[in-house]
Amino acid sequence: MTNFRHIKKGPRRTDGALIVTGRADFTGDISLPGMLFGKILRSPYPHARIVEINTEKAKKLEGVKEVITGKDIGYRRFSFIDTPAFPADQTPLAVDKVRFVGEGVAAVAAISEDIAVTALHLIDVKYEELPPVFDPEEAMKDGAPAVHETIEPNTTTAWEDFGIPSTKSRPYKAVNNISNRNLIEYGDIGKGFEDADYLKEDRFEIPSTSHMAMEPHAAVASYQPTGKLDVWLSHMGFEHKRFWLAKLLDMPISRVRVHKTYVGGAFGGKISIFPYEFIAAYLSRLTLRPLKITLTREEVFCVCPPSRRMIVYLKTGVKKDGTITAQQVKVIDDVGAYRGSSPTALYLAHVFRNPIYNIPNLKHEGYGVYTNKLYTTAKRGHGLQQIVFAVESQLDMICDELGLDKVEMRLKNFRKKGDTLPNGDMLRSYGLPECLEEAAKKIGWREKYGKKKFRGLGIGTASMFSGAHNFPFSSAAMIRLNQDGRMILYTGQAEFGNGVDTVMAQIAAEVLDCPLDYVIVNSGDSEVSPHDLGNWLSGGVFVSGEAVRRAALDLKDQMLQHAAAGLDIPVEDLSIRDGWIIPGSDESKKLSFSDISRYGIQMAGGDPLIGKGFSKCVPEVYFWKGKFNKTASLSSGKGRFTEAYGLTLAIAEVEVNPNTGEVEIVEVVLADDCGTPINVKSVEGQIMSQAVMGIGDVFYEEVKIKNGIVMNPNLLEYRVPTANDIPKITSIIVDSYEPNGPFGAKEVGESPRAAAISAIANAICNAIGERIYTLPMTGDRIMEALHSKNT
Amino acid sequence: MKRSVLLSVNGERREVFIKPNSTLLEVLRDELLLTGAKEACGSGECGACTVLVDGKPVNSCITLAMEAEGKAIETIEGLSKEGKLHPLQEAFIDHHAFQCGFCTPGMIMSAKAFLKRSPEPTKEEIRNAISGNICRCTGYENAVDAILDTAVGTEK
Numbered sequence: 001m002t003n004f005r006h007i008k009k010g011p012r013r014t015d016g017a018l019i020v021t022g023r024a025d026f027t028g029d030i031s032l033p034g035m036l037f038g039k040i041l042r043s044p045y046p047h048a049r050i051v052e053i054n055t056e057k058a059k060k061l062e063g064v065k066e067v068i069t070g071k072d073i074g075y076r077r078f079s080f081i082d083t084p085a086f087p088a089d090q091t092p093l094a095v096d097k098v099r100f101v102g103e104g105v106a107a108v109a110a111i112s113e114d115i116a117v118t119a120l121h122l123i124d125v126k127y128e129e130l131p132p133v134f135d136p137e138e139a140m141k142d143g144a145p146a147v148h149e150t151i152e153p154n155t156t157t158a159w160e161d162f163g164i165p166s167t168k169s170r171p172y173k174a175v176n177n178i179s180n181r182n183l184i185e186y187g188d189i190g191k192g193f194e195d196a197d198y199l200k201e202d203r204f205e206i207p208s209t210s211h212m213a214m215e216p217h218a219a220v221a222s223y224q225p226t227g228k229l230d231v232w233l234s235h236m237g238f239e240h241k242r243f244w245l246a247k248l249l250d251m252p253i254s255r256v257r258v259h260k261t262y263v264g265g266a267f268g269g270k271i272s273i274f275p276y277e278f279i280a281a282y283l284s285r286l287t288l289r290p291l292k293i294t295l296t297r298e299e300v301f302c303v304c305p306p307s308r309r310m311i312v313y314l315k316t317g318v319k320k321d322g323t324i325t326a327q328q329v330k331v332i333d334d335v336g337a338y339r340g341s342s343p344t345a346l347y348l349a350h351v352f353r354n355p356i357y358n359i360p361n362l363k364h365e366g367y368g369v370y371t372n373k374l375y376t377t378a379k380r381g382h383g384l385q386q387i388v389f390a391v392e393s394q395l396d397m398i399c400d401e402l403g404l405d406k407v408e409m410r411l412k413n414f415r416k417k418g419d420t421l422p423n424g425d426m427l428r429s430y431g432l433p434e435c436l437e438e439a440a441k442k443i444g445w446r447e448k449y450g451k452k453k454f455r456g457l458g459i460g461t462a463s464m465f466s467g468a469h470n471f472p473f474s475s476a477a478m479i480r481l482n483q484d485g486r487m488i489l490y491t492g493q494a495e496f497g498n499g500v501d502t503v504m505a506q507i508a509a510e511v512l513d514c515p516l517d518y519v520i521v522n523s524g525d526s527e528v529s530p531h532d533l534g535n536w537l538s539g540g541v542f543v544s545g546e547a548v549r550r551a552a553l554d555l556k557d558q559m560l561q562h563a564a565a566g567l568d569i570p571v572e573d574l575s576i577r578d579g580w581i582i583p584g585s586d587e588s589k590k591l592s593f594s595d596i597s598r599y600g601i602q603m604a605g606g607d608p609l610i611g612k613g614f615s616k617c618v619p620e621v622y623f624w625k626g627k628f629n630k631t632a633s634l635s636s637g638k639g640r641f642t643e644a645y646g647l648t649l650a651i652a653e654v655e656v657n658p659n660t661g662e663v664e665i666v667e668v669v670l671a672d673d674c675g676t677p678i679n680v681k682s683v684e685g686q687i688m689s690q691a692v693m694g695i696g697d698v699f700y701e702e703v704k705i706k707n708g709i710v711m712n713p714n715l716l717e718y719r720v721p722t723a724n725d726i727p728k729i730t731s732i733i734v735d736s737y738e739p740n741g742p743f744g745a746k747e748v749g750e751s752p753r754a755a756a757i758s759a760i761a762n763a764i765c766n767a768i769g770e771r772i773y774t775l776p777m778t779g780d781r782i783m784e785a786l787h788s789k790n791t
Numbered sequence: 792m793k794r795s796v797l798l799s800v801n802g803e804r805r806e807v808f809i810k811p812n813s814t815l816l817e818v819l820r821d822e823l824l825l826t827g828a829k830e831a832c833g834s835g836e837c838g839a840c841t842v843l844v845d846g847k848p849v850n851s852c853i854t855l856a857m858e859a860e861g862k863a864i865e866t867i868e869g870l871s872k873e874g875k876l877h878p879l880q881e882a883f884i885d886h887h888a889f890q891c892g893f894c895t896p897g898m899i900m901s902a903k904a905f906l907k908r909s910p911e912p913t914k915e916e917i918r919n920a921i922s923g924n925i926c927r928c929t930g931y932e933n934a935v936d937a938i939l940d941t942a943v944g945t946e947k
Contacts, residue, residue, distance in 0.1 A: 016884035017876060019892035022827020022867035026893060029826035214831045214839060214893040214927050264829070264893030265927050297832045497891030497928045681887040685929060689890065692930035715836035715925065723918040723931040 006506040007743045008735075010681030011516055014502045015495070024262040027218040030232045032290035035220070036065055038283050039116035039293070040276060041106040041123050042303065043098035046372035046708030047132035047145065050097060050125065053106055058122040063115035065287050067123065069106045070095040073282065075154055076248045080272040080341040080377060082158035084169040085635070086180050089151050090338040090375075092248070092278040097130070099147055099337035100374050101708045102303040104275050109283040109291055132372035132708055136311065136334035139177040139369050147337060147370035148174045161247065164623050164631075179339040179368040182346045184637030186422045192326025192361025196317025200398050203313050204390040205774045208306040209701040211379055212720050215264020216300050221280040222290035229256045229281055236266045237494050237534015238526040244273035245281055258526040263496035267693075268378035268750075270496070271536050272341070274304065301713030306703045307379035308345050309334040312390040318398055322409040326361035331387070335368045336375035341382065342368035347634040349383035353391065354421050355463040355645045356432065357413045362422075364637070373705050378536070380690065384462055385697065385754035389775065392460050392758035397771060406449075406459055407440050417736075424630065424640050429746065431673030431736035432461070435649035438732050439671040443651045454658055455666070458762025460650040464751035465642040466741065467539025467617035469632045474616035475544035476530035477551040479508060479519075481559070481600075481609040485579070485593030486518050489551070492532025493544050494524045498749060499682040500540055504548045506678055507742055511552035514579035514593070530614075538747035539617055541678055542644060545742040546615035555611025559596045562607070566591065566599045618643050644738045646747025647673040650691070650759035656767040658786060661779035663764055665695070665727035670752050673734040676744035680733070686748045687731040694756030696721045698764070700776050796860050800825065801869025807856070815859050816840045816851035819866060827867035827896040831925075838924035841897035842866045848904040850923075867896035870903070879903055879941045886937035890928030898924040902938045912942055 018024040055067040070093035079088035093104045106123050110116035133139040133147065153169040160169065193199060213234075220232040229251065235241050238258035246253040263270065276293045284291040295304070313330040331349050335342045346366030399406045415421075417430035436459070440446070449457050467473050478490040489508050493500040501521040508519045522528060532544055556576060563581045564571035573584045581591040591599075600607035618640045621630045632639035653666040670687050677683040700719045704711040712718045737744040757775070765771050770785040798805045800823060807822045819825045819842065828851055831839035835853035842851045843865040870877040879899050882888070889895040898921055905912070905920035912920070917938045918931070926934065 010887070012884045013887065013889075016889075017880075019889050019895050020867075020876065020880035020883045020899060021871055022825075022896040024892055025826075026829070028830070029820075031824070212927055214837070214891065214925065215829070216831060262892060264831075265891040267927075297834070497889075499890065685887050685890060685933065688930035688932060689928050693927070714834060715832050716834075720925060720927065721930075722922045722925060723935065724922045726918070726931050729930065729932070 004510060005513060006510045006516055007678055008676060008680060010679060011502060011506065013499055014505055014516070014521065026215055026262045026264050027220060027232045027234050028215065028294055030220045032220065032222055035290040035292055036109045036111060036287060037113040037116050038280055038291050039108050039113065039120055040104040040279060041120045043094065043101060043103045043105055045098055045127055045129055046101050047130040048098050048127035049130060050094060050105060051128050052126040054124040055106060058108060058119040061115065061119050061122060063111040064108060064119045065111065066109040066283055067106060067119065068283065069093060077153065078244050078248060078273050079339060081339070081343045083343070084157050084160065086339060086343050087151055087153035087157055087169045087172050089148060092275040100372055102374065103337065107279045107283065109287055133177065134371050134373060134708060136332050136369040136371055139371050140367070142176065144177060146174065147177055147372060155247070158243070174370055177370040179335050179370050180343045180346065181368065182343070182366045182635045182637070184350050184364040185362065187361030189326050189328055189361050189363040193317045196325045197320045198398065198402060199315065199317050200394055201315040202394055203311065203773065204393065206310050206386040206389055207775060208309045208376055208703040209379065209697055210301060210306045210703055210718060211265070211267040211269035212718070213265030213267060213269060216295050216297055217274060217276065217304055218292065218294040219277040219280040220290065220292045221284040223281065223285040223288060225288060227251065227255060230259060231256065231281060232259045232261050233277055234263050234270050235494060236270050236496055236536050237532065238492060238524065239533050240272055241277065242526050245278065248278050249281060249285065256526070260524040263494060266496040267380045268382060268536065269304065271378060271534065297715070298713045301703065301718065302374065302710045305340060305375045305377035308376045308383060308386065310386040312387060314390045314394050316394055316398065320402065322399070322402065322404045322412055324357060324359050324413050327359045329364040331366040333366060333368045334371055336371055336373040338375040339368055340375050340377050343634045345378070345383040347637060349387040350637055351641050352381070352384040352464060353387055355415055355427055355647065356461050358415045372708050374710060380693065381462065381464060381750040381754045384464065384751070385757050388460065388462055388754040388758050389761060392762060393771065396458065396762045396765065407436060407445055410459060410461070411436060423638060425642060427645065428740065429644065429675055429736040429738040430647070431734040432647045432649060435647060435671035435673055435734050438734065439649050439651045439669045442669045442730060442732065443653055443667060445651065448653065454656045454767050456654050456656065456763040456765065456767025458652050458759045458766050460755040460758030460762065462648045462751035462754035463645045464747045465537050466542035466644040466646055466747040468537040468642050469618045469621045469640050473533050473539060473543060474614065475532040475547040476614040477544070477547040478530055479551045479555045479611040481555060481593060481597050483594060483597045485597065486520060487555070489519050489521045489548065490529050491521065491523050491544055491548055492529035493540055494535055498535060498540060499679060500535065503541060503678050503682060504545065507545050507548045508552040510743065511549055512556055513576045518579060538646065538749045540749070541745045542741050542747065543615050543617045545678065545745060547613045549742040550613025550615060551611040552613070554613055555609060558609050558611065559593070562596050562599050562604055563591050566603065643740050644675070644746040646751050648751040648755040650752065650755035652759040652763040654760065654763040654767055656764060656782060661782035661786070663699070663782065665760065667728040667730065668756060668759065669730045669732065670756060671732040671734055672748060672752055673736045674748035675738035675741050675746035676735055677733050678743065678745050683733060683748050684731050687752045688729055690753035691729045691756045692721050692726060694753050694760065695725060697757045697775060698760045698777055700778065702776055796857055798856070798859060798864060799862070800864045801866060809856055811857060813856045814852055815842065815854040815856045818856040819851060825866050825868050829893055829896065831893065838901060839894050839897045841900045841924065843900055843904050846904060846907060848901045867900060870899065878944055879938070882937035882941045883934065886933045886940065888929060888934040888937040894924055894926045898926065898934060906938065906942055910942060912939070914939060
């Protein structure tokens with residue numbers, strides 16, 4: 001490969017000095033003149049009808065500017081996924097009844113947070129309690145309490161607004177509390193099981209965990225008398241936010257400006273609109289004053305959706321030699337009070353692992369089920385770690401029972417580079433086998449496996465999209481040459497810890513062969529940045545990075561054209577090196593970027609030189625005027641999904657103390673095929689980050705809900721890994737070179753977590769010689785498993 | 792009843808008019824507009840609000856502002872001197888010791904106090920010193936390296 005100037009290096013973050021001096025502005029740091037503060041009154045009941053709300057006393061409190069209830073806002077519905085088949089089911093404040101403890105019923109705008117809190121106590125809500133349902137499998141039974149009545153959509157759905165033509169959205173009636181379902185099939189499942197020598201069936205249960213982003217959710221909204229809304233939010237991309245704010249407030253999208261903010265961690269949890277964001281905007285419009293809502297940590301735990309709770313029934317058939325012949329999956333997704341992202345999650349639970357194993361006959365069915373609990377959402381590998389935990393646990397059990405080597409068995413079943421998946425996606429780059437071999441070598445699998453009592457080794461796998469087909473998963477970028485020869489790059493990417501500004505600057509500076517500080521990045525401002533869907537489904541580098549690369553190429557081309565005209569030599573004789581435009585080999589005639597800017601203005605009719613680039617994740621997918629091409633169906637899993645998959649293989653070694661159930665991680669090795677690592681340090685950071693998050697998932701993290709109430713809504717009771725909990729973690733980057741990615745790059749931000757969880761979980765079970773079918777694997781559960789083995 | 796309190800913040804005398812139950816974090820952020828210290832948990836469990844009071848790291852979200860009267864308060868905003876970043880700040884950038892950066896000001900302040908009392912620390916001691924500063928992004932090791940690097944640098 002080429003010798004890169006910036007790519008595959010680890011330059012410092014271009015915005016590092018802002019972060020370390022405390023001058024990076026997060027939403028909570030934004031303060032505007034005349035700003036009011038908002039607070040939300042929340043339901044104490046998991047399921048109850050709202051009989052009456054009296055706000056008179058609260059309205060009379062000095063300093064209170066406005067009090068609203070769900071009735072004032074009405075049925076303005078929103079959802080993470082809002083399709084004609086699955087129309088939005090949530091309202092910013094409950095209108096008729098509450099469906100989970102913590103659901104908002106009224107909101108206050110006041111001149112201080114203290115006054116707003118006092119006013120909440122003066123609001124009198126009369127509820128009529130209804131029987132709740134908490135267990136999803138109970139909720140699916142006939143006669144269970146109905147969480148939702150028929151949902152009557154009263155606007156177009158988001159997908160219709162994004163251009164998918166459809167018959168008008170239809171009412172949704174949840175039968176047996178089923179909020180959504182999917183069925184993906186290929187091959188012949190019956191024949192696949194017949195061909196198997198050995199069948200294994202198990203049930204796994206994976207709880208919700210919190211994203212626990214360090215920044216508590218906040219919103220600042222400022223509605224201008226001119227009819228424009230300015231907002232500062234904790235988010236992962238402005239398009240979704242401004243779309244929903246505009247739709248819910250019934251105003252043009254272009255009049256909603258999502259300003260650039262630093263975002264204190266997101267991990268998939270800040271994609272779609274939150275009720276408090278709408279309420280902030282709504283109250284700002286009512287009062288014509290800026291308004292801020294900051295959630296407390298307890299509110300974040302109790303009312304912001306954590307990861308999806310899933311029950312996975314899994315049946316796998318294998319030949320004696322370990323070849324997988326068929327797999328049947330049934331996922332029950334306990335969505336909670338609102339459907340949220342469940343249709344996506346049930347589909348992703350299949351498609352994210354599709355590139356891992358070659359399973360010729362497959363049936364994957366999923367059910368989203370309403371319960372009277374906190375609703376749930378995406379978290380770093382949406383649906384991936386749940387399904388991977390089940391599949392990898394079961395494969396280990398199969399290997400144990402058939403006496404197969406766990407490395408060889410997986411190598412035998414992996415897909416291969418160049419394979420086309422059942423939906424048509426191609427594996428143009430595929431480093432998973434190499435990842436396994438390298439990780440096994442690094443940890444010493446063959447020397448160590450089964451050699452020491454209470455020591456265990458475990459393997460985990462994962463794969464992840466590099467952006468997706470759905471919505472307009474596309475991005476554009478502009479790069480403008482200034483008279484000093486420096487460039488301003490405009491991208492819609494959001495900075496939430498991913499280091500996008502630096503990565504995008506690296507890509508542009510690589511194309512233009514100039515120092516990194518020639519590129520100044522302006523990111524994440526919906527009024528300034530061109531279209532960008534956002535940084536989720538791990539499309540940041542693959543989609544937006546490619547748009548940046550093309551914008552830089554466009555600018556380079558324009559610069560060379562002007563240089564050729566200015567020097568009167570053919571453009572083919574010019575090159576850019578080290579920030580100079582050099583004619584042939586004659587260094588003495590070289591032009592600076594600054595010269596080109598001046599040439600454009602003086603000699604080319606004032607041409608300011610602006611490069612433009614755009615990119616779409618799966619170019620062949622489109623819908624236009626009633627025509628569809630290869631658009632994916634969430635329900636049937638048909639159609640194209642993505643253009644490139646990132647892959648991770650993790651191996652963990654642990655030692656368990658049989659007397660206490662305590663586990664010591666000896667080492668976790670993660671081998672990641674992310675294509676070309678644009679910023680090696682950032683890639684290593686992403687891998688490390690997810691390994692540590694995975695340690696939390698395996699050992700202690702769970703949002704505990706009892707009778708609908710979150711029992712551990714603070715950091716004393718919800719433990720996350722600290723600096724003292726970090727074992728030896730080794731990352732190996734397997735650079736497979738993805739031909740369609742910018743400089744060969746693809747995903748890295750989500751798959752390592754799922755791989756780490758499964759590897760550590762399998763290692764624990766290997767060490768104790770017993771299977772634990774759920775997470776987290778606490779000391780108690782490990783002791784219980786050891787006891788059940790001995791009795 | 793509000794009362795007037797004289798605070799010394801980053802060497803500057805600042806008079807504020809505050810309620811007796813105002814936390815130091817509220818006063819720093821809302822009255823003095825020093826927003827580097829962050830509120831992440833509001834109950835002293837995560838360290839994002841760490842500032843130094845007479846050189847000792849405190850969780851400013853559970854420290855009353857009035858308790859800090861007459862003491863030297865140091866925040867992240869006071870760390871860089873004469874237009875230059877503090878060596879810890881440089882090391883954090885060099886080592887990619889942050890991702891989202893929300894916990895970084897607090898962690899750097901903890902590290903500063905720690906290096907003052909333990910100028911030649913081991914990695915283990917550094918891990919202990921920042922174990923009250925929760926970071927959800929990085930996995931901590933780059934921060935440990937940054938702090939170690941600063942300590943070694945100071946020795947020279």
